[in-house]
Amino acid sequence: MKKGKGMKFVGDSRIVDRPKNTVPKDYSEYPGRTEAFWPNFLLKEWLAGSVFLVGFMILTLAHPSPLEGMADPTTPGYIPLPDWYFLFLYELLKYEFASGPYVILGIIVIPGLAFGSLLLAPFLDKGPGRRPHQRPIAVTMMILSLAAVCWLTYESASHVDWKARAEANKPIPKQDVEIDTSDPGYAVFKDNCMSCHGEDLSGGAAAPSLIGIDKTADEIADIAKNGTGSMPPGVFKGSDKELDQLTKFIVSVNKEAKK
Structure with missing residues (x-):
């Protein structure tokens, strides 16, 4: 028998011939279009979230919200107000088209259409670009929503004497x-x-x-x-x-x- 004659080699596809590469793919060929989720994208999200959280905590400590006393149902002159992040909805209900016989429009239809549009924005605007001018539908909807919330909140808060209210209702x-x-x-x-x-x-x-x-x-x-x-x-x-x-x-x- 000659050397090597009659020998058979069996291969197993489950065994890799080299260790798995754990280094993210190099996306430098596509600048600004895509990047590795871990750790590049996720690290940016964490940093942005941390900056916002720290800033919000500093603002809360510098200007704490005034606490009010326990609700008293026997007080006829008490005017309840929602928290600041719902003041825009409170102001919306003051308009004729969203109050009285049309209150369903103010509490369900209009907010439902507004928030539903924001949820559908990524599906309506599927452009690959990230710049604002490349995403006209999503950017326009976000600007209109942000402007409406800021304006309604300002209009609602400007008519309330918050210091006097806090003084009168503090616990x-x-x-x-x-x-x-x-x-x-x-x-x-x-x-x-x-x-x-x-x-x-x-x-x-x-x-x-x-x-x-x-x-x-x-x-x-x-x-x-x-x-x-x-x-x-x-x-x-x-x-x-x-x-x-x-x-x-x-x-x-x-x-x-x-x-």
Whole structure:
């Protein structure tokens, strides 16, 4: 038998002849058209998301949203407002074509068409380019949507006195404070303020609590004469001496509450 005669070689396609290449394909021949998903594209997305998240957290810490008190169904004058990211829908319902008998258009049809169009934008505009002028349909729809949301949000927010609203509705913990009814300021309070703020200064359906407020005597006197928020000016009808007694009484009650 000659050397090699009668020998057979069996190959197995499951065995690779060299290790699998883990380096992403070089897309330098197609600049700006495509790139490897991992790690190139995903890393860019992570970086962009991290910058947005950090910026949003800084903005939240610098300008915290005002907290309001617990909802009180017995308060007829309370006007509920949605959170800021829904104010544009709140403003939309003020227009005649989206309210009253046409409210279904405002709450379902118009928002449904708007958000549905944004979902369909990638399917309506299938151009391979990434530049804005190469994606006219998608870019136009996004600009119109962004402009509408920004304008409606601005219109809704510009008509609300947010500081006065936060002050009137901020949560104030219940305080067990003993009221000195022999104080001359209490008699003034009883004649001018008790009907709205309650006999124990804890507030009611028409006015907030006067316990736990952080205001000076001058600030309280200014509010008593000129009003604030839903409180109109001219509620206090007493003299300057009675106003001084009232402010000192309210300040003393709040000092007692802090003990």
